[in-house]
Amino acid sequence: MNFWGYSISEARVIDxxxxxxxxxxxxxxxxxxSKLCIGCGGCTATCTAGNLTEFNIRKLQMLVKRGxxxxxxxxxxxxxxxxxxxxxxxxxxxTRKMILTLIDYLHRQSL
Amino acid sequence: xxxxxxxxxxxxxxxxxxxxxxFYARSCIRQTxxxxxxxxxxxxxxxxLHKNVIDDPRHTTCTGIGYHSDVVPIExxxxxxxxxxxxxxxxxxxxxxxxxxxxxxIYTEILDTWEHHPEIEEKIxxxxxxxTRREFKKPRNLAHTSxxxxxxxxxxxxxxxxxxxxxxxxRPLKVVDHIGCHYAKMFPSKGxxxxxxxxxLTGMIEAWGGExxxxxxxxxxxxxxxxNYLVMANRGFSVANSKKKFESMQPYEPDFIVxxxxxxxxxxxxxxxxxxxxxxxxxxxxxxxIPVLTYEEMAALVLGYDPWDIGLQMHQVAVxxxxxxxxxxxxxxxxYCNSRGESLGAPKCPTYLKIK
Numbered sequence: 001m002n003f004w005g006y007s008i009s010e011a012r013v014i015d016x017x018x019x020x021x022x023x024x025x026x027x028x029x030x031x032x033x034s035k036l037c038i039g040c041g042g043c044t045a046t047c048t049a050g051n052l053t054e055f056n057i058r059k060l061q062m063l064v065k066r067g068x069x070x071x072x073x074x075x076x077x078x079x080x081x082x083x084x085x086x087x088x089x090x091x092x093x094x095t096r097k098m099i100l101t102l103i104d105y106l107h108r109q110s111l
Numbered sequence: 112x113x114x115x116x117x118x119x120x121x122x123x124x125x126x127x128x129x130x131x132x133x134f135y136a137r138s139c140i141r142q143t144x145x146x147x148x149x150x151x152x153x154x155x156x157x158x159x160l161h162k163n164v165i166d167d168p169r170h171t172t173c174t175g176i177g178y179h180s181d182v183v184p185i186e187x188x189x190x191x192x193x194x195x196x197x198x199x200x201x202x203x204x205x206x207x208x209x210x211x212x213x214x215x216x217i218y219t220e221i222l223d224t225w226e227h228h229p230e231i232e233e234k235i236x237x238x239x240x241x242x243t244r245r246e247f248k249k250p251r252n253l254a255h256t257s258x259x260x261x262x263x264x265x266x267x268x269x270x271x272x273x274x275x276x277x278x279x280x281x282r283p284l285k286v287v288d289h290i291g292c293h294y295a296k297m298f299p300s301k302g303x304x305x306x307x308x309x310x311x312l313t314g315m316i317e318a319w320g321g322e323x324x325x326x327x328x329x330x331x332x333x334x335x336x337x338x339n340y341l342v343m344a345n346r347g348f349s350v351a352n353s354k355k356k357f358e359s360m361q362p363y364e365p366d367f368i369v370x371x372x373x374x375x376x377x378x379x380x381x382x383x384x385x386x387x388x389x390x391x392x393x394x395x396x397x398x399x400x401i402p403v404l405t406y407e408e409m410a411a412l413v414l415g416y417d418p419w420d421i422g423l424q425m426h427q428v429a430v431x432x433x434x435x436x437x438x439x440x441x442x443x444x445x446x447y448c449n450s451r452g453e454s455l456g457a458p459k460c461p462t463y464l465k466i467k
Contacts, residue, residue, distance in 0.1 A: 004346075004385070004388075004389065005343050005346075006343055006344070006346040006347045006350075007347050007389065008347050008350050008351050008354055008386065008389060008390065009347040009348045009350075009351040010351070011351060011355060
């Protein structure tokens with residue numbers, strides 16, 4: 001029991017030196033088209049899941065680069081893999097492959 | 112030529128500090144948690160530096176903690192401060208030297224407000240007169256007590272018995288300085304070195320033989336922040352700030368921390384115990400914490416005062432490893448004794464933080 005009545009707040013600062021970059025490395029290797037993203041947000045605008053939840057593929061790209069894996073883990077399962085984002089991407093990023101690679105990597109990590 | 116240019120720029124970061132005749136304003140936190148600090152400051156000023164200083168027992172809190180916690184209205188704190196000025200005027204003094212950084216910030220803020228809004232000053236003068244029949248002159252010089260010690264650091268250096276050196280290795284002690292936020296972050300021109308180049312404590316450290324450590328989070332707040340600590344729901348944020356600083360300074364293996372703000376000294380000292388109990392982490396060598404001193408205690412140690420006379424037993428983090436490094440003699444059996452030599456009883460030992 002925490003008899004203090006409070007605990008030490010986690011820092012919200014993003015520490016690029018300490019954060020885990022392995023997910024970004026894995027994504028670059030297994031879904032290399034993800035590197036073509038220019039962050040236009042077309043994927044997010046057309047996303048069915050994004051219309052109903054806070055799911056945001058553009059933000060996902062940013063979180064991967066920052067190594068914020070916990071938040072990625074919380075968001076990924078909201079994707080319904082409908083593939084509409086793949087159709088609208090002006091850079092030809094295989095977004096569905098990207099999502100599946102992330103799910104696979106995090107699943108293997110949790111085993 | 113370049114040096115002249117730098118010297119010229121550095122002049123802008125200096126402030127005027129009175130030579131003598133100080134009206135002393137005590138600190139709520141310092142006199143509660145480090146009572147020896149205020150006593151030894153007055154003793155050094157009177158008996159080592161031979162200065163005239165008055166410690167008026169009618170002086171009260173400035174209500175700064177209440178003001179910054181939104182429970183004391185600004186008119187109230189201004190009237191309380193006006194009363195302090197009135198006490199100083201009645202005593203025949205013009206140089207105000209508060210011991211507390213919060214009070215220093217409050218006095219500075221109020222004097223600045225009155226300068227820009229004389230109508231507010233008139234209103235406060237009226238409030239004070241109606242409430243107490245007192246009138247006042249504004250201080251001619253306002254300096255924090257750390258400014259005073261800084262001013263006379265070389266005079267103190269000439270009387271040093273125990274320089275800030277490790278007697279076993281002969282190397283200067285590595286000292287982390289922490290300047291209170293309200294010292295110069297609100298009004299940079301009112302602090303030596305401004306907000307960017309904190310020099311008030313490093314000046315003392317260098318003059319007394321130590322080596323200041325410039326670490327990444329040097330200017331980060333200790334986390335006190337008044338309502339951050341006072342409201343329990345925010346207290347985790349308060350301790351997180353101190354933790355950030357400890358993690359940043361630990362790789363430099365500092366021998367001790369010195370602070371000029373009473374609140375910072377208290378939090379940097381006591382949060383080390385809290386963090387150790389919550390997470391089992393200690394930041395000093397061999398399970399000890401990093402000792403935290405006030406600048407008065409640092410001055411007293413180098414001048415040869417007895418560690419227990421200046422109240423170092425009041426600190427949560429044990430100071431004995433530092434005393435051993437400096438070669439300062441102390442009697443472990445007298446640590447928890449009163450002035451008559453009677454035992455006061457030893458406090459309970461923390462789970463992780465070594466204290467003896």
